[in-house]
Amino acid sequence: MTANAHLSRKIPAIIPVLKVATVSCVIFLLSACSTRQEIKYPAELTQQQSPQAQSSFMVARSAYDFKDHDIAVPANFNPQGLDNCNFSSTNENDNCPLKKPIIRVYFDGNDTQPSDQHNSEISALKQLNNDKLALLLESQLAGLNRFRIVTRDALSQTELQQQMSELSTKELAERLKNNKPLQPDYLLKIDTVKTAQRFYAEYNGMAQYSVELTASMIDPYSKEKLAYPNVGKIRVEGTDVKSKQQLVYTEVSGRYYTGFDYTNENNVNAVFNLMASKAFDVLIARLLTEMPAxxxxxxxxxxxxxxxxxxxxxxxxxxxxxxxxxxxxxxxxxxxxxxxxxxxxxxxxxxxxxxxxxxxxxxxxxxxxxxxxxxxxxxxxxxxxxxxxxxxx
The missing domain is CATH 2.40.30 (Elongation Factor Tu (Ef-tu); domain 3)
Known part of the structure; x- marks a missing residue:
């Protein structure tokens, strides 16, 4: 028998042994690796979350719900400068953190998001103009007495001119001396975007309205946008003030038939007024939290x-x-x-x-x-x- 023939008969018997040895070696190596080194995954520092359309406002917890560890000074209170306070309710030192801030409210533009709007919706967006919004917000903030508000109401100028025509020069000078114009510490600038859209499915549609406010504080002297107080963005949708069922409608041949009447300007106005009112409620709550009494x-x-x-x-x-x-x-x-x-x-x-x-x-x-x-x-x-x-x- 030749050497090659003898080797060929042994190879088939050796191959299974090699396979078993190879698999055993791989298992041994994997087990050895698992005991020596653990697989490490990157730390998860963030999580994915969908934006929330609703803007809800936070209210103060009742004092009766406080536990011992809850009794702590709010984060937004600034104790620095208390030594500068003279504790006068009407003529407080400018460097005292207890002084009521003087604010002028300013709304920029009357922006609307382009969409396929009905004439009634276009009219409602125009009627909810930012001049009216500014005056409404001024009145609400002034009623809190947490801030001193410098109004942009044109009626005040008209009244001043009327007083000037009725008072003598001496009387007018005395009045102006005792009532100097307020100089604002902050400009409360609010940008608005109002949206009126409608989505129609197979059998009915739904009116999708929204009002978005983005507020920022500006130093009127340096023109710097300030990080504090941080009011942030407020978004209110129609479904935040009305149920979805109240905004559903039906069309026949492309025309309104029943349900929410988006062709009625008063209906559309009512929804936008409610959204603006809720947005102001959220804004006020945030301001009171950011600037406590x-x-x-x-x-x-x-x-x-x-x-x-x-x-x-x-x-x-x-x-x-x-x-x-x-x-x-x-x-x-x-x-x-x-x-x-x-x-x-x-x-x-x-x-x-x-x-x-x-x-x-x-x-x-x-x-x-x-x-x-x-x-x-x-x-x-x-x-x-x-x-x-x-x-x-």
Whole structure:
């Protein structure tokens, strides 16, 4: 037998052994790798989320819902510069963070998003012009008394001219001396986009309306757009103020037949007015959160407090406030309370004391008698009160 023939008979027997050995080696290597090194995946720092069309406003939590760890000073309150305050409700130092900001409201343009609109919808978009929106927002902000509003109402100029014609030169000079024009600290600039679209499916359609506000604060002297206060973008859709069923309609041969009558200008106006009103509600709630009201605590007695300011500082009825002690840059929360303001002062009821030595000391000393603390104590609001939302918005 030749050597080649002998080798050829052995090869088939060797091949299965090699296959088994190879597979075993691969398994051994994989198992060895798995014990030595773990597969690492990149850290997930973000998550994908679809934008939310609805804009809801946040209200202050009731003081009765606070727990001990919730009693903390709101993030947007600025304690820097409290030493500069003279605590005058009408002539506060410009460097005091308790001073009410002076704001002028400005709406830019009357932009509408192009779409296949009916004449009634086009008319409604034009009627909801930004001059009217600005005056409406001015009135709402002025009613809060949290800010001082410089109006752009042309009626004020007309009235001034009327007064000039009726008063003597001396009387007019005296009036102007005592009533100097306000110079705004901020320009509240609001850009708007109003959209009127309709989507029609096989059997019926739906009116898709929206109002989008983008607000920014501008320094009127440096013309810088400021990062604070940050009001952000507000988007309100028709379905936020009306149910979907109320905006559904049916057409026959391309003409309106039944359901939501988009050909009726009054119907379209009503929806856009509701959307604008809700957008303002959201804007006000955000402003109150970004720029809280503050006052100094005058005295303690049992579970009650008195404040040096009231509605004149923008405190609202049943405002939830955090009491804190401020000294040398350190802030020590003391309690959470609800306040009832008068025109220039307020009284408050402490709902929960903070579990701390400072709070315990004040609480013990104030039992059955009126006390004043050596270290200043302040009250700062935490947002829009639920009672205001229920009764005023």
């Amino acid at each position: 503050t006052a100094q605590v005058q005295a303690f007695r049992d579970g009650q407090i008195t404040l040096d300011r009231g509605r004149n500082a923008g405190l609202l009825d049943q405002d939830t406030v955090i009491l804190f002690q401020y000294q040398a840059g350190f802030i020590d929360p003391i309690a959470v309370a609800t306040v009832t303001p008068s025109s220039e002062s307020a009284i408050g009821q402490i709902v929960r004391w903070k579990k701390s030595d400072i709070a315990d000391n004040i609480r013990t000393r104030a039992q059955g008698k009126v006390i004043k603390t050596n270290t200043p104590v302040f009250a700062v609001s935490v947002g829009l009160p639920q009672s205001y939302v229920k009764n005023r918005l």
